[in-house]
Amino acid sequence: MVDTMPSYIGRSVVRREDNRLLKGAGTFVGDMKLEGMVHVAIVRSQQAHARINSVDLEAARNADGVVLALAGAELKDVLPPISGMQVAAPKGWRDGMDPHIEIPDQTLVPYDKLRYVGEPYALVVAGDRYMAEDAAELIEGDFEPLPPVANAEVALDAEALVHDHLPGNIAATLHAKKGDGEAALATAPHRLKRRYFHHRYAAMPMECRGVVAEYDSRTDSITVWSSTQVVHWVRREVANALGMPEDRVRVVAPDVGGGFGGKGHVYPEDILIAYLAKRLGRPVKWLEDRHEHLLNAAHSRDNLFDIEVGYDDDGRISVVKNYFLVDSGAYSPVGAAIAGNSIAHFMGPYDIPHYEADCKVMMTNRTPNAPYRGAGRPEVAFAMERSIDLIANELGLDPAEVRFRNMIQPEQMPYAVGLPYRDGVMIEYDSGDYPEALRKALDGIGGLDAFRARQKEALADGRYLGLGLGCYVEGTGIGPFEGATVKIDSSGKVMVATGACPQGQGHETAFAQVAADIWNVDIDDVVVTLADTSHVTMGYGTIASRSAVTASGAIKDSSDKVKEKVFAIAANVLEASESDLELRGGSVGVIGVPEMSMTLKEVARAALPGWIHQRPEGIEAGLEGTAYYEPPTVTWAYAANAAILEIDAQTGVVKIENYVEVHDAGTLINPGIADGQVKGGLVQGIGGGLFEELSYDEHGQLMTGSFMDYLLPTASDVPPINVIHTETPSPRNSFGFKGLGEGGAIAPPVVIANAVCDALKSFGAEINSTPVRAEQILNILDAGVAAAE
Amino acid sequence: MGVIAVAGLTRITGWVFDVVSELQKRANPVKPPLLDILAPSSLAEALSLLSEHGDAAMPLAGGQSLVPLLNFRLSRPDILVDLNRIANLAYIKDVGDQIAIGAMTRERAIEESDLVRQVSPLLQEATTQIAHLPIRSRGTIGGSLANADPAAEYPAVVLALECEIVVQSVRGERRIKAADFFEDILTTALAPDELLTEITVPKAPVGSGSAFVEIARRHGDYALAGVAAQITFANGAPTDVRLAVCGAGTTASRLTVAEEIIQRYGVGAEAIKAASDAAAASVDPMSDLHASADYRRRLAGVMTSQAVEKAAQRAGVRS
Known part of the structure; x- marks a missing residue:
């Protein structure tokens, strides 16, 4: 055995989960088969807004293989709605955001009216899914169409109300201020006023959602397997709905094929399937198909901004006024969280003295809107970064230069923003060098001057090259807490369980690296258990770029508790002083005396309860510790993006030649995983920038219910991407970690829009909405040609 | 926009639904x-x-x-x-001045066929642009033609190559000219009891050049517009010009006005521009989520000029 282990943190350790995932040996909800299992088909609204007069289940009940068919009315007094959909809002946040929040409860299966295309109103349970689908077809609903509230903009003045108790269709308003925006605007030498629209698209994980539940009458307990990012939240809601103690509800997320936020809250099906399993006494399975997913899994983005910016002759921004509407659809599964993020992140890496934000979260007859990778940040990055380019144009400056002039300088760190974060703490950017990130990004595309020269030459040949920039900061590792339990049993293995719920991002490997370093053991001696409520009493889950920071913190804190015992017991056995002991390669030994040591296995045996234990007085039996890490506040990751693209003047098609992101997430646990995470995010951002769009018509009918029309980027749409990682450790945790799950997805839409406008500068191009489409680009070219003639 | 969606679906083919059935x-x-x-x-x-x-x-x-x-x-x-x-419906045979392709021949087999590459480069090139490899590995030429998706590649190819489509039923065999085969969106001259069994493809004449070009929002999607060009030259002048478009109308169709322009004025820049404009003017595309009718029309023109240029280059007529 080696004496000490090399540090695992910082190494691209091969992902241990890939052994099963790459062999097709993973277990997803869809793979689960339980004895006697029955299958659910859900009948969903095809209308955006309609009163339910009646639902006729008779024919379905008589169909082959049907176990149960029911509609909302039957559940009305049985299952409560999903309540408390506003995540806890701490006082500091309420003080700074002036929130008025009335997020409506979501009835699991509506009995009075339907509020979006895809909302469930009936379901069938049958022997297999085919029979369930056959019977579902026989269900006839009598619906009275209501005028639809088609989008956020019309919602304010619409006569129709999505929820009768929400006048103006407003579910929440937020208002935040820093300095004096009004006065600053009045005195600003220049003002820019623009409307920006960031369109609706969604997480679109490879694996759709799915739930299997099995009830055990002997112990009156239920196990729910759900493709979710938040097992503990699902457990709480299931326990609440079924009137069971949480301890009798076990929720497991088996292998999950992507989540990206779309699986980051509790859905009606999580509870319904559990209810059906208990009611029927049989295992019940519901697997969401892609069509259902497009209709019913949370959508995201869909914000409309009216922005005013005040700036001086040098391009220095003194004030931003940010008025925006969030089209939250028919419900808001995480309350006003996205809107809060948008307000807090608007100013990004820039030093802006005055700011005012006003937001309305609007209810419309669309699919509910919930966080998706970026969660309110891509939207505001679009508004801010477009504004900077427009200011640069107005002043005849390079967009890069305007960014440098406005950026927070490294010597200003930590930088107080003057707004509260969602955790109630006043925002203070913790560390980083934002201008350096932008310089590196420009170097990454071959240098600004070199590009401008090339661009000019190309233009002379009738070719349109553009450079797009986009910078952002991102609060990561948010609380309120994460839980972890660490144990060492007689096998000597270090067993780690946390509330983190991975969806493919390599947590089993990353947390094994963290624990191996904490314990100075071989990584193969670390056993990691995730996404299972039976292993951690309280947990929070994997959303909001938080697990690297929060789960690592919890693993460390719980390990510290166990270490105290390990050292006390080892000191007792080795007859040494605790302060002379060290962890080395799976053992505890006396510093400087190699032969005086005992293995963790021996310590674990010495820690056992019973007659033969070797614990000193006052040390309780067992090596087990649980801790709940409550981060002081968030850590601040940041990035600078630069991309070069070319426009085909005949077709308007955009070809991204090179995309560079300089990304700083503090100390990296596993650079290979980090690189994959950022790149994956960038591809999703490029998808949102160019391809992905959830379109509705004026009746609130979704137009993109299959992958024929919802266009995900495929491998051949991915340009060359270069991610340059810098590592500025966060001072807010002992590891220096910051979160990085979401970052990549934030900038591409605005980077693409900026690059297209840069390429077509001579045409006065302004693209202030997403997605950027070839047809729109061709129209700009045509208009420019027409003007020239 | 004349697009109708039902429960979020606007289409399951390369074309939007025109009626709610x-x-x-x-x-x-x-x-x-x-x-x-x-x-x-x-x-x-x-x-x-x-x-x-x-x-x-x-x-x-x-x-x-x-x-x-x-x-x-x-x-x-x-x-x-x-x-x-059915064992004997998948084949690619050399039959004199034609090749005969069994209806159940997988698109991938056509793409990989040396014979097809040699004698019908247009068919080969178009095949490489059908969707994605897994789809080409299952999809068949007969299935694609019988499905008659107006945005699919093969209908345009068989029109440009003036192929014959062989259909059989218990009543006997019919040989249908490609020009008579496609009737409307997803509608062909096939009777319900008839099966498309073979396609005969005339070999490309000596001195000819061909090209298949298309544009889609993503690689592998149904084309917003695609053009097949098969042009025979003699002494640098076009003697037989065949242009067919897909994605720009209810069926694939020949671009006859554009053909006449190339035939008469050759493949100089001006003639190509005129042919491209004529092509754009002659198509009648539909708006959908991915492109307006105007944009599709425009693209039909752009694809026409690209196809003609490429075909001419390949025949050694343009550099």
Whole structure:
């Protein structure tokens, strides 16, 4: 055995989960088969807004293989709605955001009216899914169409109300201020006023959602397997709905094929399937198909901004006024969280003295809107970064230069923003060098001057090259807490369980690296258990770029508790002083005396309860510790993006030649995983920038219910991407970690829009909405040609 | 925009629905309805099944369009006649001045065929642009032609190459000119009891050049516009010009005005521009989520000029 282990943190350790995932040996909800299992088909609204007069289940009940068919009315007094959909809002946040929040409860299966295309109103349970689908077809609903509230903009003045108790269709308003925006605007030498629209698209994980539940009458307990990012939240809601103690509800997320936020809250099906399993006494399975997913899994983005910016002759921004509407659809599964993020992140890496934000979260007859990778940040990055380019144009400056002039300088760190974060703490950017990130990004595309020269030459040949920039900061590792339990049993293995719920991002490997370093053991001696409520009493889950920071913190804190015992017991056995002991390669030994040591296995045996234990007085039996890490506040990751693209003047098609992101997430646990995470995010951002769009018509009918029309980027749409990682450790945790799950997805839409406008500068191009489409680009070219003639 | 969506679906083909049919009123589940699958092992058996069951039966070739339609329950045959076990319907044969391709020949086999590459480079090039490799590995030329998706590649190719489509039924064999085969969106001259069994492709003449170009929002999607060009030259001048477009009307179609312009004025820049404009003016595309009719029309023109230029270059007429 080696004496000490090399540090695992910082190494691209091969992902241990890939052994099963790459062999097709993973277990997803869809793979689960339980004895006697029955299958659910859900009948969903095809209308955006309609009163339910009646639902006729008779024919379905008589169909082959049907176990149960029911509609909302039957559940009305049985299952409560999903309540408390506003995540806890701490006082500091309420003080700074002036929130008025009335997020409506979501009835699991509506009995009075339907509020979006895809909302469930009936379901069938049958022997297999085919029979369930056959019977579902026989269900006839009598619906009275209501005028639809088609989008956020019309919602304010619409006569129709999505929820009768929400006048103006407003579910929440937020208002935040820093300095004096009004006065600053009045005195600003220049003002820019623009409307920006960031369109609706969604997480679109490879694996759709799915739930299997099995009830055990002997112990009156239920196990729910759900493709979710938040097992503990699902457990709480299931326990609440079924009137069971949480301890009798076990929720497991088996292998999950992507989540990206779309699986980051509790859905009606999580509870319904559990209810059906208990009611029927049989295992019940519901697997969401892609069509259902497009209709019913949370959508995201869909914000409309009216922005005013005040700036001086040098391009220095003194004030931003940010008025925006969030089209939250028919419900808001995480309350006003996205809107809060948008307000807090608007100013990004820039030093802006005055700011005012006003937001309305609007209810419309669309699919509910919930966080998706970026969660309110891509939207505001679009508004801010477009504004900077427009200011640069107005002043005849390079967009890069305007960014440098406005950026927070490294010597200003930590930088107080003057707004509260969602955790109630006043925002203070913790560390980083934002201008350096932008310089590196420009170097990454071959240098600004070199590009401008090339661009000019190309233009002379009738070719349109553009450079797009986009910078952002991102609060990561948010609380309120994460839980972890660490144990060492007689096998000597270090067993780690946390509330983190991975969806493919390599947590089993990353947390094994963290624990191996904490314990100075071989990584193969670390056993990691995730996404299972039976292993951690309280947990929070994997959303909001938080697990690297929060789960690592919890693993460390719980390990510290166990270490105290390990050292006390080892000191007792080795007859040494605790302060002379060290962890080395799976053992505890006396510093400087190699032969005086005992293995963790021996310590674990010495820690056992019973007659033969070797614990000193006052040390309780067992090596087990649980801790709940409550981060002081968030850590601040940041990035600078630069991309070069070319426009085909005949077709308007955009070809991204090179995309560079300089990304700083503090100390990296596993650079290979980090690189994959950022790149994956960038591809999703490029998808949102160019391809992905959830379109509705004026009746609130979704137009993109299959992958024929919802266009995900495929491998051949991915340009060359270069991610340059810098590592500025966060001072807010002992590891220096910051979160990085979401970052990549934030900038591409605005980077693409900026690059297209840069390429077509001579045409006065302004693209202030997403997605950027070839047809729109061709129209700009045509208009420019027409003007020239 | 004349697009109608039902429960979020606007299309399951390369073309949007133009009517809300009885079938589409349902909840669009994604599992096929109950049906019988009959798997004949000979052509004769298949033809007699189709004759027996008429409209109630649908032939299943590669399934790349039909299976999604079944899963969305937009198509509800009582019976599927699975053609995949009929041994002698997949072949590529050299028959004098033509090649004969069996209807069940996989697109991938056509793409990889040396014979096709040599004698019908247009067919080969178009095949490489069909969707994605897994789809080409299952999809068949007969299935694609019988499906008659207006945005698919093969209908434009067989029009440009003036292929013959061989169909059989218990009543006998018919040979249908490509020009007479495509009648409307997803509608062909095939009777319910008839099966498309073979396509005969004239070999490209000496001195000819060809090109298939298309544009889609993403690689592998149905084309917003695509053009097949097959041009024969003599002494640098076009003697036979065949241009066909897909994605820009209810069926693929020949671009006759553009053909005449090239035929008469050659492949100089001005003539190509004029042909491109004529092509754009002659098509009648539809707006959908991905492109307006105007943009598609524009693209039909751009694809025409690109196809003509490439075909001419390949014939050694333009540099």
